[in-house]
Amino acid sequence: QSVVTQQPSASGTPGQRVSISCSGSSSNIGNNYVYWYQHLPGTAPKLLIYRNNQRPSGVPDRFSGSKSGTSASLAISGLRSEDEADYYCAAWDDSLTGVVFGGGTKLTVL
Amino acid sequence: QVQLQESGPGLVKPSGTLSLTCAVSGASISSNNWWSWVRQPPGKGLEWIGDIYHNGDIYHSGSTNYNPSLKSRVTISVDRSKNQFSLRLNSVTAADTAVYYCARSYCSGGSCYSAGLDFWGQGTLVTVSS
Numbered sequence: 001q002s003v004v005t006q007q008p009s010a011s012g013t014p015g016q017r018v019s020i021s022c023s024g025s026s027s028n029i030g031n032n033y034v035y036w037y038q039h040l041p042g043t044a045p046k047l048l049i050y051r052n053n054q055r056p057s058g059v060p061d062r063f064s065g066s067k068s069g070t071s072a073s074l075a076i077s078g079l080r081s082e083d084e085a086d087y088y089c090a091a092w093d094d095s096l097t098g099v100v101f102g103g104g105t106k107l108t109v110l
Numbered sequence: 111q112v113q114l115q116e117s118g119p120g121l122v123k124p125s126g127t128l129s130l131t132c133a134v135s136g137a138s139i140s141s142n143n144w145w146s147w148v149r150q151p152p153g154k155g156l157e158w159i160g161d162i163y164h165n166g167d168i169y170h171s172g173s174t175n176y177n178p179s180l181k182s183r184v185t186i187s188v189d190r191s192k193n194q195f196s197l198r199l200n201s202v203t204a205a206d207t208a209v210y211y212c213a214r215s216y217c218s219g220g221s222c223y224s225a226g227l228d229f230w231g232q233g234t235l236v237t238v239s240s
Contacts, residue, residue, distance in 0.1 A: 002155070035226045037156070044230035045148075045156065050216055056228065088156050090225040098177050099146075099158035099225045 004028055006089060006102035013110045017077040020105045022089035023070065028100055030070040032092040036063075039086040039104075048087075049074060076107075084109045112136040114212050114231035122206075122238050128199040132212030132231055139193045140164050144175075144215035144222050147186060147197045149208040150233075157208075161215065161224050162195055164188040175224065202238045209233040 004024040012018040022034065036049035047056055049065035052072065064075045072091075076083055089102040118130035132145070139145065146161040160176035172188045185198040199206060211233045216226035 033223060033225065035223075037227075039156070044211060044213075044232050045227070046230075047216070047226065047228050050223070050226045050228075086155075090156075090158075090227075092223070092225045096178055098160070098175055101148075101156045101158060104155040 002100060002103045003093065003096070004089060004091065004100045004102040006087075006105045008103070009106045009108065011108040011110055012076075012079045014079055014081060016079045017075060018079055018107065020074045020076075020087050020089075020107070022072040022074070022102050024072075024091060024100070025070050027095040028070075028091040028093040029067065029072055029089075031094060034065065034067050034072040035090045036065055036072075036074045037088045037090065038083075039088060045088065079109055081109050083107060112214060112229040114214065114229060116210060116212050116231045116234040118234065118236070120235060120237060122202055122236060123240055124203055124238055126200075126202055126238075128197070128202050128206060128210075128236055128238070130197045130210055130212075130234065130236070131194050132196070133192070133194045134214075135193070137214070139188055139195060140190055142220070142222060143217055144224050145186075145188070145195045146213045146215060146224065146227060148211045148213055148227070150211070151205070151208040158225075159197065159199075159210075160184055160186050162186045162188055163222070164190065204238050207236065207238045209235050 147159040164172035213227035
């Protein structure tokens, strides 16, 4: 049972905009930066968003992150088939003195 | 380009010790970074195991953070001479079967962020079974 929760699944059709949510508490999301990862089966997770809403170089601007209070969201616009993957949020937790990952959201492109 | 490569036994017996090494190239293990271990059990999500920071001080073994749920069984260490870091997890059970990843934390402006892992190894599957 993760201290940071995500919806287990999300879906959309090509070209649509989808949003994935991440809910935590004041000890993690509320007081620290949120990071988002894309994880394709058999590969290493890829950092998509850092410090709430920043994109590493090479990540398309179709991916955007936001944070409000103890919740965060990842939005993917112009959905493409290659976006089908598992997505995880992560944050530092001051109480646990460690990193917490959300349970992950499986995105299906219909 | 920073590259990380995990290595170690793919099979460990129950109650034994899991030992993995992460070889780092393209960066110094003593640079201003935290170096992490993350795992993913089959069919489950990512779980952070812990991380280590080493400033190059030969008299210092490094600063560590561990997942509280694993802390009693985990040790992460650095080998500066080989530019690598290691994971030891003892008293393993089938629940420790997972793909284990090593990763590097993102740093900017003199600060490093343990939850921001910008470079990852490709992962190695460790199975706990007799």
